[in-house]
Amino acid sequence: MRKIGIIGAGPAGVFAAINIKNENNEVYLLDKNNNIGEKLKITGNGRCNVTNAKYYDEFMENIIRNRNFLYSSFSRFDNFSMIDFLNKQGVETIVEEDGKVFPKSSKSSEIILLFESLIREKRIKYLPNTTVENIEKSDCFVVKTARKNYKFDSLIIATGGLTYPKTGSTGDGYNFAQSFGHKISKAKASLMPLYLENRLDVKALSLTNKKLILRTKEKSYEIIGDIMLTPNFITGPAALKIQALAARDELESLSIDFLPDLTYEMLDTKLVSLFERNSKKNISNVLNILLNDQLSSIVIDRLKIKRDIKASIITREQRKRILELIKDFDFKIRQKENFNNAVITSGGVDLKEINPKTMESKLVNDLYFIGEVLDIDALTGGFNLQIAFTTAYAASLDIKEKI
Numbered sequence: 001m002r003k004i005g006i007i008g009a010g011p012a013g014v015f016a017a018i019n020i021k022n023e024n025n026e027v028y029l030l031d032k033n034n035n036i037g038e039k040l041k042i043t044g045n046g047r048c049n050v051t052n053a054k055y056y057d058e059f060m061e062n063i064i065r066n067r068n069f070l071y072s073s074f075s076r077f078d079n080f081s082m083i084d085f086l087n088k089q090g091v092e093t094i095v096e097e098d099g100k101v102f103p104k105s106s107k108s109s110e111i112i113l114l115f116e117s118l119i120r121e122k123r124i125k126y127l128p129n130t131t132v133e134n135i136e137k138s139d140c141f142v143v144k145t146a147r148k149n150y151k152f153d154s155l156i157i158a159t160g161g162l163t164y165p166k167t168g169s170t171g172d173g174y175n176f177a178q179s180f181g182h183k184i185s186k187a188k189a190s191l192m193p194l195y196l197e198n199r200l201d202v203k204a205l206s207l208t209n210k211k212l213i214l215r216t217k218e219k220s221y222e223i224i225g226d227i228m229l230t231p232n233f234i235t236g237p238a239a240l241k242i243q244a245l246a247a248r249d250e251l252e253s254l255s256i257d258f259l260p261d262l263t264y265e266m267l268d269t270k271l272v273s274l275f276e277r278n279s280k281k282n283i284s285n286v287l288n289i290l291l292n293d294q295l296s297s298i299v300i301d302r303l304k305i306k307r308d309i310k311a312s313i314i315t316r317e318q319r320k321r322i323l324e325l326i327k328d329f330d331f332k333i334r335q336k337e338n339f340n341n342a343v344i345t346s347g348g349v350d351l352k353e354i355n356p357k358t359m360e361s362k363l364v365n366d367l368y369f370i371g372e373v374l375d376i377d378a379l380t381g382g383f384n385l386q387i388a389f390t391t392a393y394a395a396s397l398d399i400k401e402k403i
């Protein structure tokens with residue numbers, strides 16, 4: 001009977017295990033944690049945005065790096081196959097805004113309980129608290145842990161990336177891959193806040209529908225969406241998205257247009273008339289008519305004028321400067337890799353050395369890589385978990401065919 005080893009009991013490793021197991025094989029699932037899916041548990045703020053119901057083209061647009069690699073495996077197990085799998089297993093799903101799919105219970109624990117029951121039902125040999133230290137290959141794979149060595153005919157590495165290392169993802173898979181001669185494209189933190197070079201005098205300030213332009217050494221990125229300003233970083237959906245797009249670049253500055261619906265000319269006309277109509281009022285009160293009061297404080301601070309000077313005193317140059325600050329307020333961005341606070345790792349096992357149909361290594365027979373350990377990543381919305389499930393399924397089909 002063939003013995004299959006899977007290192008990592010995250011969504012990729014568990015999904016591979018339950019799809020591989022049949023009467024012809026023994027499947028071992030090893031994880032350094034006490035429980036399966038420590039990261040899965042915290043996904044979607046504990047609700048688990050398990051996949052996305054967008055149709056093919058739109059789905060693929062959200063896979064921002066190396067989406068071509070997924071075409072073949074996705075054609076055999078896509079987002080709708082995953083929804084179908086969950087529903088058939090008794091997990092009801094709901095589709096929310098932007099196609100995000102969640103279990104109807106809004107609890108990631110429901111998915112984890114399902115996976116645990118399938119592990120038991122299928123008699124997968126789950127080995128918790130088992131940290132793999134290194135792997136060698138002779139006639140079979142020898143997987144070394146502190147307590148014991150295990151021998152496997154096929155081996156899947158599903159050790160994830162580097163984010164939220166407390167959940168067990170500490171990049172061990174990169175070392176295993178390198179020990180077999182695989183190249184690793186440098187791991188970068190993605191879907192992370194943008195850290196400010198200079199502290200901002202603001203409490204947490206949520207803003208909707210702002211235009212962001214992120215300039216990097218390589219290019220500039222532009223999106224409109226919701227953000228949150230805090231003293232040390234800018235976060236919120238639009239900030240995370242633009243950071244993800246630029247995750248592999250050298251960051252320079254972020255510019256925010258606080259009133260993107262108005263052109264420069266429209267805003268200038270508006271400022272002239274506001275200042276005329278409110279000439280006796282303090283500049284801060286006048287700007288509060290246009291902007292949130294915290295936002296007008298930020299603008300006034302940057303302008304280096306007193307809050308209580310009257311609107312009538314504002315010079316033409318100062319008005320032009322106010323206009324520029326509202327339309328193009330720039331922040332210097334700190335280059336920082338904060339894996340503790342990033343959702344996903346961009347980078348990983350170089351895909352040129354992996355068969356996209358099967359996830360098998362092109363360098364070592366019977367060695368597979370699945371999930372976040374691979375150099376493929378997506379935006380938020382359930383796409384990253386789907387990458388884990390799709391790549392796991394591809395490896396499971398190939399391994400079963402070989403038996």
Ligand SMILES: Cc1cc2nc3c(=O)[nH]c(=O)nc-3n(C[C@H](O)[C@H](O)[C@H](O)COP(=O)(O)OP(=O)(O)OC[C@H]3O[C@@H](n4cnc5c(N)ncnc54)[C@H](O)[C@@H]3O)c2cc1C
Pocket residue numbers: 007008009010011012013030031032033036037038039040042043044045048049050051130131132133158159160161163164167168169170171172173342343344370371372373381382383384385386388
């Ligand atoms: C806060 C947060 C929220 C997220 N929310 C979502 C969401 O809602 N939707 C979405 O699509 N994606 C989300 N993601 C991303 C998603 O969680 C990951 O893409 C996904 O978990 C990757 O699955 P994986 O199985 O490849 O790796 P992981 O989930 O990282 O699992 C890897 C496993 O390998 C084990 N391991 C590592 N090294 C060893 C070793 N040496 N020996 C033994 N075991 C080892 C680890 O303990 C871990 O259990 C979120 C991520 C974070 C951090």
